[in-house]
Amino acid sequence: MKIQENVPIAPYTTFRIGGPARFFCTVSSEDELVEAVRFAKEKSLRFIVLGGGSNVLFSDQGFSGLIIKNEIMGKTFTDDGTLYSVIDANAGEDWEEFVAETVEKDLFGIENLSSIPGKVGAAPVQNIGAYGAEVGNVIESLRVLDTKTMKFIDLSFVDCKFSYRDSIFKHEKGRYIVTKVRFRLCKQGDVNIEYKELGKYFIDKHISKPSLKEVRNAVIEIRKNKLPDWKVWRTAGSFFKNPIITGDKFAELKKIYPDLPGYTEPDGRIKVSLGWILDKVCDAKGLTIGNVSTYEKQALVLVAKPGATASEVVAFSNELMHRVKEKTGIEIEGEVDWAFV
Ligand SMILES: Cc1cc2nc3c(=O)[nH]c(=O)nc-3n(C[C@H](O)[C@H](O)[C@H](O)COP(=O)(O)OP(=O)(O)OC[C@H]3O[C@@H](n4cnc5c(N)ncnc54)[C@H](O)[C@@H]3O)c2cc1C
Structure with missing residues (x-):
């Protein structure tokens, strides 16, 4: 494993924004991962693991620690004689290729998560979801490096505390590095077209x-x-989460905006469509400030022009947060990991 110095981060992210990483390496095995984390610890550096870079925004100044690009590849499909197939996929596998392979093998469970960019190892981090499905529902367990103890452990589905675009990985940030995900997919399932x-x-x-x-x-x-094609556009997809509000707050907003879409969550609160609010209430669909815009077909998605800076993206997102708060009283939360700005 080679540790490089002063490597531009932008090409490793779908926003194509960000200055240089002080140190950068790619790891293709668990041993190399341990070596990389030890290197950072010995030098008292911050370290971040990166997959496809499709849900991150890095600062224009770059990152003063070590970026570890996870390229641990490999997967195995096991038919355990039940209705299910057990699949162990390593973290560096491409998510979309993985979904395509499961569908090709007639396995049900992640077909609604087609076309999401990124790597398998990041899928549990924000419990990726789309079209009525969430990856947490088909994950049995994960193998992770606990960087606190430097031991590999298994985390069960329950340990991961999956919820809407959330998991333990967002709360104990940087502690666990996923190296393998175990999925349980159904051989004779039903498709889910309720969305x-x-x-x-x-x-x-x-x-x-x-x-x-x-x-x-x-x-x-x-x-x-x-949605914009990330190979063409500079974007990290939805920049914010859809807010989840109380039933009372929803009723209050419905009086002003009768068409506001809302979906009842298992705990009785209501998830409201932020794309709709940005479009219909904040007049922000297609809004452009400098080099940053909301996507013309979906206001929740930010897109940047070549030359855009992280500061511009942050200023633009602050403007949207301000508009939403002013018009609805709702404080919105980021979905993209912009802790590195
Ligand atoms: C056009 C577009 C559409 C999108 N659509 C959707 C969608 O429909 N639904 C959805 O949920 N998301 C969507 N996303 C967001 C993104 O694709 C997902 O969040 C994806 O899982 C990120 O994977 P990645 O490998 O690129 O992660 P990265 O961006 O590299 O990393 C994201 C975060 O996960 C951490 N991380 C990465 N790998 C690991 C690991 N092995 N162990 C521990 N932590 C790790 C990173 O440190 C970072 O905090 C979209 C993005 C784009 C650009």
């Missing part, structure tokens, strides 16, 4: 029982029409 947009897609096509592949293709098509 409104997905359901409508099949109603419009007069398909009442879509196949696994049809659902994956539908998700890919819907996303293509609604």
Whole structure:
């Protein structure tokens, strides 16, 4: 494993923003990962593990510690004789390729999470979700390096404390580095097309029982029409989480904005559509300030022009946070990890 110095971070992120990393390395095995973390500890440096860089924003000044790019590859599919297949996927595997392979093998559970950029190891970090599915629901356990004790341990689904775009990894930030994820996918499942947009897609096509592949293709098509292609645009997808508010607050807002979409969470609170609020209430769809805009088709997604700086992205997001607070009283939270700005 080679540790490089003063490596530009921008090309390793989908925002393509950020100054140099003081130290940078890629690791392709657990031994190399341990070596990298030891290097940082010995030098009292901060360290960050990076997957595909699709949910991060780095500072224009760069990062004064060590960036560890996780490229631990490999996966195994095991049929354990039950209704399920157990899959161990290493953290450096590409998420979208992994989803494609599971659908190809007729395994149900992550088809609605098609087309999400990034690596397998980051999927549990924010419990990636889309079109009515969340990855936490099909994760059995994870293998992680506990950087506090420098021991590899297994964390169960329960230990991970998955909830909406949240997990233990966001709360004990930097402590655990995921090296392997164990999934349990169903061999004879049912597709989940309850999400409104997905359901409508099949109603419009007069398909009442879509196949696994049809659902994956539908998700890919819907996303293509609604979200920027990260290979073309500089973006990290949705910049903020949809806010979850009390029923009383929702009722109050509904009086002013009768069309405000809301979905009841298991705890009775209401998740409201921030994209809708930014568009209809804050007039922010397609808003541009300098080099940063909200995406023309989805205001929750920020896009940056070449030359945009992290400071501009932060200033723009502060403006959106201010508008939402002023119009609705809601304090919104970031989804992208911008702790490095
Ligand atoms: C166009 C676009 C669309 C998107 N759509 C969605 C969507 O529909 N749903 C959704 O949930 N997300 C979406 N995202 C966000 C993003 O793709 C996911 O959060 C993805 O899981 C990030 O993976 P990554 O490998 O790029 O993580 P990175 O950006 O590299 O890292 C993200 C965070 O995870 C940590 N991390 C990374 N790897 C590990 C590891 N092995 N162990 C511990 N911590 C780690 C990093 O330190 C960082 O804090 C989208 C992003 C884009 C650009």
